[in-house]
Amino acid sequence: MRYSKIRNMEEFAAISGISRPTVSKYFNDPGSVRASTRARIEASLKKYDYQPNVFAMNQNRRTTKNIGIVVPNLADPFFSEIARRVELACIDAGYSPILASSHGRPEMERENLLSLRSLKPAGVLLAPFGRMSDEDAVKDISHDFPLVLFDANIGDVGQAFVGTDNAKSVDLMVEYLCRSGEPPCFFEMKFPSNPNANKRRQAYLDSMHRHGHEPSIFQADGKGWHFEEIGKTEGGRLLSSKAFSTNTVLCSNDRLAIGMLSAAYGLGLRVGHSAGCDIRVAGHDDHPFSKFTCPPLTTIAQDYEAIANRAFNDLFEMLEQGERLSERTETTFEGRLVMRNSA
């Protein structure tokens, strides 16, 4: 009975010997009907595979079960990984995630938010570009729907933010590097596409001062999301001209570090902390590929799982209560030092 002739809830209710409003209740919340009726509905559901019309459901409904998830760039494995976990959290809670990538273009973030609006989402989970984001667009969304930011924060927009404590994580890394060798230089992009970069720079400065070392920052030209390319080109330039003031480089993120490792390899430099090595390279994020670089990359692991779950839960609370959080919350998780062979 795969191709059932059931055309609508009316018919399905009739053939199941149950009233339509009750069936409607069932689909809105299976737990809201008596166990015996639920059983009858589900039995009949197996015989005739009917499913309600989503558009008809959502049209006249106060709130849908849709949750918008917007990330700046799915081509970046960091976001692909965290988006995956957020998505699964939504599904587990019975919501329909709608994933949208802005493909690295802030104006597309705006478009994504606009078209999300027309889907009347129950709530929105947004990893914004940061100051590249169209703040008005984000505020508009936040005005109409519960909004939780993750990864990157924007002032006081949205009802909650969830991310990583850059200050602590960078300090963790700086402390380790200083303890185990020469103090690190800091390598980043001149015009970073992510606000965490600025926090990490500041954290580096603070941490270096705290440890009594002179900080030394190197900024690569180049814009966009080709971090590895930039890390390779600009990092390679710095390496070959021996511009770094110490033999240790802390990169603002793993993707830059991956590029730099590639450049170092090309220059015949030996990367690592063992005897005979020319340079140490460290990153931040524990990018999915960092285990497989040559040498494997020492980095700070972000707690993907915790961030994703917490972001969803913050949103979920609002959905359950039917109201915004009483005050904006900011949650940051601590990074974890992952020691591999690159530093």
Place this chain on the structure above:
Amino acid sequence: MRYSKIRNMEEFAAISGISRPTVSKYFNDPGSVRASTRARIEASLKKYDYQPNVFAMNQNRRTTKNIGIVVPNLADPFFSEIARRVELACIDAGYSPILASSHGRPEMERENLLSLRSLKPAGVLLAPFGRMSDEDAVKDISHDFPLVLFDANIGDVGQAFVGTDNAKSVDLMVEYLCRSGEPPCFFEMKFPSNPNANKRRQAYLDSMHRHGHEPSIFQADGKGWHFEEIGKTEGGRLLSSKAFSTNTVLCSNDRLAIGMLSAAYGLGLRVGHSAGCDIRVAGHDDHPFSKFTCPPLTTIAQDYEAIANRAFNDLFEMLEQGERLSERTETTFEGRLVMRNSA
């Protein structure tokens, strides 16, 4: 006038001095109304930022402007890259792409297809798991909506298939490797998660015979999508036990190759084609990361752009004509040999 009080098309039509059906026509196809009316509508659209209710639109409509895009795993940069291009092709043509990743789980592909159905898509673009896919689910979709497969083919399901010509691309690589050094061994997974793997193995066998060499295949245990991990572990085992019969390894895909490069590095083996190197490693796909491996990976580049555009166009034709293609088409593009330093 950001927060307009326009509640529906009725109000918008009234305030614009135009009848509702005409406004409706405009939203369905702006070109279907007289230029002067179009101008009036668009002028009024700027004053009161009204947009029609998507659910009400789609509910009573024969076909929506939604296009479902389903890929097996967005965490794999190959799919993230090709999905991105498909998505953009849809947007450019005025459709609303709805991207869903099956996160490496075939049963989730089935769920994705099921929930897609409820969105009444105009058509579906599917990169299937292959024989891991629930063929019935795919056929069901294809029964109700125009369906184009890409990357991986399934028998005669759907109205079109678009992918890469594995036979040619592998032959290209084998020919190059034989010409420039020892003939390649073939390294792959015992239970590949993608049907292209089988075609590549066969292509390797054919090609080796054609060139008069004895083929030699090595299959790694391990399932799932952690290709780099498997490549590193199993590839490393083979390398350290000197199991490969020649000094050249052709990997079934770049992700395996990346793992193997990592293993080789760990073992202190020098990878490349120059004098003093211990082994050559090549891959397939031109994974976004392959430029940055150590050494950079010699591989076959798939024509992402061509595949994505062709897949969309095949679907688009059906949408325009309002009927299925007269007969199923299979389009394959040739891969391009990308010579870097690993082989």
Place this chain on the structure above:
DNA sequence: TCGAAATATTTACGCGCGCAAATTTTTAAT
């Protein structure tokens, strides 16, 4: 200038379901 063709309007119905109020039935507690 006139008439046919193109376009716009009016009118009216229906899509499939949410939702609320009033009523009836079932369940569970006394």
Place this chain on the structure above:
DNA sequence: ATTAAAAATTTGCGCGCGTAAATATTTCGA
């Protein structure tokens, strides 16, 4: 067995728009 509470049913309206047919209006060529 009685009764109150819980759950199901009946009834009926409305959401915002698609769409079709009939009618009115505009446009444009001859």
